[in-house]
Amino acid sequence: MKDIKFNHPNTKTLSTASWLLDAIPETIAQKLFPQSFIDSMRVKESKIGWSLGTMIWGQFLDARGNLKKQLSDELLKNLKNMKKDEYLIDLLKPPLHKPKSAITNIEDFYVMYNV
Amino acid sequence: MTVENFNLENGIEKNEESLISKDFFVFQFEFAKELYNKKKENDQTINLLNVINSVAPIIREQVLEYDEDKSIFIEHLKAGITEENLIDKAYETYLQIEKESDRSIIYGPIQKFGPLSYVTYEDNNLNEKPLKDNISFHFSNNYDMTPRQLLNIEERKKILLIF
Numbered sequence: 001m002k003d004i005k006f007n008h009p010n011t012k013t014l015s016t017a018s019w020l021l022d023a024i025p026e027t028i029a030q031k032l033f034p035q036s037f038i039d040s041m042r043v044k045e046s047k048i049g050w051s052l053g054t055m056i057w058g059q060f061l062d063a064r065g066n067l068k069k070q071l072s073d074e075l076l077k078n079l080k081n082m083k084k085d086e087y088l089i090d091l092l093k094p095p096l097h098k099p100k101s102a103i104t105n106i107e108d109f110y111v112m113y114n115v
Numbered sequence: 116m117t118v119e120n121f122n123l124e125n126g127i128e129k130n131e132e133s134l135i136s137k138d139f140f141v142f143q144f145e146f147a148k149e150l151y152n153k154k155k156e157n158d159q160t161i162n163l164l165n166v167i168n169s170v171a172p173i174i175r176e177q178v179l180e181y182d183e184d185k186s187i188f189i190e191h192l193k194a195g196i197t198e199e200n201l202i203d204k205a206y207e208t209y210l211q212i213e214k215e216s217d218r219s220i221i222y223g224p225i226q227k228f229g230p231l232s233y234v235t236y237e238d239n240n241l242n243e244k245p246l247k248d249n250i251s252f253h254f255s256n257n258y259d260m261t262p263r264q265l266l267n268i269e270e271r272k273k274i275l276l277i278f
Contacts, residue, residue, distance in 0.1 A: 014250050014252060016252045051169055057172070066136045088150075
């Protein structure tokens with residue numbers, strides 16, 4: 001936060017998009033992010049997440065870059081069973097996570113973290 | 116005090132991301148092939164490379180050609196790559212790029228702090244209008260701390276507070 005404030009003082013908003021936003025329990029999110037950021041979280045329905053590095057695909061890798069076999073098998077199973085009226089995003093059923101995006105005024109983060 | 120000093124003082128150094136296993140390449144390719152098989156039932160014009168381009172980024176980045184301004188992947192395979200050797204070639208290329216590359220050239224100016232990083236352009240909305248004056252932050256894996264460990268409040272606060 002200090003780096004952003006110092007090097008990019010014109011920044012007005014902070015955003016992210018990740019499957020992790022779907023994995024974080026709300027009680028923990030409330031301790032990490034400003035409420036405005038949490039309120040802005042939305043499932044990212046567009047197909048773009050599938051074409052980006054880790055926004056969706058990151059959940060299938062562990063910290064050492066190894067494939068999480070159980071989760072990857074789950075996705076392939078869901079794809080094989082995919083109905084014609086389903087969208088790709090529908091394949092991401094628990095325990096898999098849909099990608100979510102969030103954005104808020106960066107000032108809210110500065111206030112929360114006293115930067 | 117520089118940010119670099121902040122990092123050093125707090126014991127958080129630049130982390131190298133782990134190499135992705137070949138199994139992940141195989142998995143993403145299997146996903147693309149299965150999706151292609153489903154889509155071609157309704158769309159005879161589609162080909163496997165269309166699908167790889169859309170849903171298999173780790174494969175796409177290694178085996179598909181860029182257009183002239185190096186911004187868009189052209190949907191044909193690089194020289195010497197066939198559907199039969201695609202996974203092997205993709206993985207070889209990935210390892211070579213990881214060994215040699217300056218990732219900042221590929222991905223733009225990334226500022227990285229432990230498992231968090233940020234970029235100053237809006238790459239979460241590639242199909243949407245870029246957001247002005249927005250910073251996009253990202254979670255990444257590394258040996259010392261994974262994104263899931265960010266769920267540990269104290270670890271997360273420690274990281275967020277130092278930058």
